[in-house]
Amino acid sequence: MKQAREFRGETLDAALSEACSALNARFGELRYDVSTTDGEGVVVEAELDPVAVLGLFLSETFKAGGLEVAARLVETDEALEGELSGNDCGILTAAGGKGLDSLQYLCNRVLNRRLERHLPVHLDSDGFKDRRSHQLQNKAEDAADEALRTRSPVVMGLMTPAARREIHLALADDPGVETESDGEGFLKRVVVRPRRRR
């Protein structure tokens, strides 16, 4: 328990309902230890359980949307890792994984507005992000090859900021080409150009 606070009540139930209202949580969203039960009542150390908070949000959201998806969540020291499975995962990973990225972003808002520390949420489904990252590296290398072959700049397609970052990183150590972002906002594109000879 990282941020547990003490709550007191005449009975365990009373102490826990105190914790629920202070943390603005449902009972199922808490994790707690009973620290003392003296003559005066019960003291519990309680905090929000990130796995429970996000697990409830995801299962209720999938159920509401009629989506056949289940989430398995694991909390590590630095992040909350979510693995999605089920028949409707393809809906989330279609179109370059826009749905998965959006859901991950919303999960981060939903969880971190309630936690006192920041715990990033990462969602994945059956190795999707690794595959996507490999494809981006291949695209980056293809663009670099083309730029060198044609001796002229190659303008890549529209991508998310995260994808552009991957392209820049993939080619950062390439001695033959340099990369640059061109355009504004949504229309930003990566340009791969042959490095000028000095």
Next chain:
Amino acid sequence: MSAMKELLEEIAKALVDNPEDVQVTEVEGEQTTVLELRVRNEDLGKVIGRQGRTARAIRTLLSAAGMKIHKRFVLEILE
């Protein structure tokens, strides 16, 4: 109540400070269904987000989930 309306309600309620004041009305058109989201004024920023990023994520998720039933959904956040 349609699945998309419920989906939007779940998400909006998890984002705001006053979930009891989240309201979604569904206006069904032939090809497109408009989902009107109302929240308390002080919660508007929570469902819109910086540079509209939260609203954009909700829209993307609605259209992804809408693919399953072959319908288009448009999110309108009402003030």
